[in-house]
Amino acid sequence: MTEIVYVLINEAMPGLIKIGRTNGDLAIRIRTLYSTGVPLPFELFYACEVADGGFVERNLHEAFGDHRVSKGREFFRLAAERARAAMLLAAIKEVKLGDEIFETTEVKAEVEAAKRRSRFKLSMIGIKPGTELQLFKDPTIICTTVDEGNQVNYHGDITSLSDAALQAHTALGDEWPSASGPWAWGYKGKRLDELRREIEDQAD
Helix, strand or coil, X not given: CCEEEEEEECCCCCCEEEXXXXXXXXXXXXXXXXXXXXXXXXXXXXXXXXXXXXXXXXXXXXXXXXXXXXXXXXXXXXXXXXXXXXXXXXXXXXXXXXXXXXXXXXXHHXXXXXXXXXXXXXXXXXXXXXXXXXXXXXXXXXXXXXXCCCEEEECCEEEEHHXXXXXHHHHCCCCCCCCCHHHHEEECCEEHHHXXXXXXXXXX
């Protein structure tokens, strides 16, 4: 019987992902994780069916062990795209869920409010308009910032960091449904997401 391995993200835990598995209903599993100890619900980033969930989960945890936040916990300080790339090696088929994992409007409003609060802005890391950013996978691919929010000029089009990242990775042959702009783009050899975490760590 196939099992499901998954990557979850949480707006209350920026920079962290949860890598786990289930042989039951994935939506129910995500709902049960929203306990009194978790300020906001988890959201599905990627999930897939695999032949041996235990084997895949153990190897994912081992491969990313140096990014593990705490021994014995399934949380990693890691870009979700990296975990998805590793999972694709064992995936039988992708598992998708609709937007209605949580049915109450109160929970949905909490998630949307958290997204607005934690949304990445170039001003967070001191990047000014007119700055060239490099695609981390291929630094010859560039975009230019046009404001201190998240808008860039990519091939003459004004778009968001994430949309530009998706276009760039699609052109490189990556079949991704979405991309994280702060993870995909870099500045002076570091991912924007990494620069943000360094600043937040200094502030703690």
